Amino acid sequence: MANPQMVMFEEEFSQINVVIERLLREANAKVIFLVDKNGQLISGVGETEKFDTTSLASLTAGNIAATGGLAKLIGEKEFSILFHEGEKDNLHISIVGGRVILVVLFDSRSSLGLVRLRVKKASEELSAIFERLLHKAEEKEKSGGGDFPFAEITDDDIDNLFN
Amino acid sequence: MSFINYASREINCKIVYYGPGLCGKTTNLQYVYQKTAPEAKGKMISLATETERTLFFDFLPLALGEVRGFKTRFHLYTVPGQVFYDASRKLILKGVDGVVFVADSQEERMDANMESLENLRLNLQEQGYDLDKLPYVVQYNKRDLPNIVSLEELRRELNPTGVPEFEACATTGEGVFETLKAVAKLILMDLKKGK
DSSP states (O other): SOOEEEEEEHHHHHHHHHHHHHHHHHHSSEEEEETTTSSSSEEEEEGGGOOOOOHHHHHHHHHHHHHHHHHHHOOSSSOOOEEOSSSOEEEEEEEEEEEEEEEEEEEETTHHHHHHHHHHHHHHHHHHHHHHHHHHHHHHHHHOOOTTTTTOOHHHHHHHHHH | OOOTTTTEEEEEEEEEEEOSTTHHHEEEEEEHHHHHGGBBBOOOOOETTTTOOOOEEEEEEEEEEEEEEEEEEEEEEEOOOOOGGHHHHHHTTOOOOOEEEEEEEEEEOOOOOOOOHHHHHHHHHTOOOGGGGSSEEEEOOTTTSSBOOOHHHHHHHOTTTTOOOEOOOOOTTTTTTHHHHHHHHHHHHHHHHOO
């Protein structure tokens, strides 16, 4: 398979949220999202209820994928930071640990310089957490993954989803 | 790849609708969107040209309900079918969990079907996937039109490995949910095996 299975556990989830909540405060941002490169939302903090987070996650991943394609065409590995400037709100998008996308939405109460500075520090911490997460998931898989929720799924369970 | 979140007890899977231009991929998603209860769906996003041809992708998130205490979400994507958008198609296949190949049943589109299927196989290979090992179903769309190819021939040309196949008319919705259900089921069965 192209990528190992993405799995999230309670422990790492709360560690991640601590980091991005601190980033939210320190960067004076409105909202921060973490998105898997495949477009799955991992977590979000701040004024998340004002946004369609699922769509944001999917479009962000599409955006990163498209610019990644552009990068390869000109001989770059990837563009690790994207910045979109709007009239009021801006988006700072960066790749963390090669696999996860960090999206920071901010307005005039913050600045690009501040966001870049804080994102850099938070990225290192997030990178380390995701690294641990990956190891943990691999180990669990090796040991048989015992508590995998779908191990005992039945045809009826699946049929019920569509009723 | 599916994303299993033990913290929020969610499981997310990605389904990609593939097929030649104008075969009805977007129409499939539009029908699913129309017929799904508001609480079970998110916004449908279409990145399309002014003439409503898909430019990058369509996206429809569906929350189907719980399996064993886990919220099960499917993210439905279409690719742009037109031949020259190949770079975009490759990107959308990243992280795919299941594929629906939508074939256009009209005689004059058989070559386009075969070309698109070959393109799917190649693009998956580039990402390290094997179509024969992925959850995969085929839909023969536009069965309501007059100049269609017989089921036998479609099967022979487009489904030699005998994966689940469905006749459909996406504009009226015939076969649309059957197709989706079949691929979702294959994905969940695949997860059950723990890959």
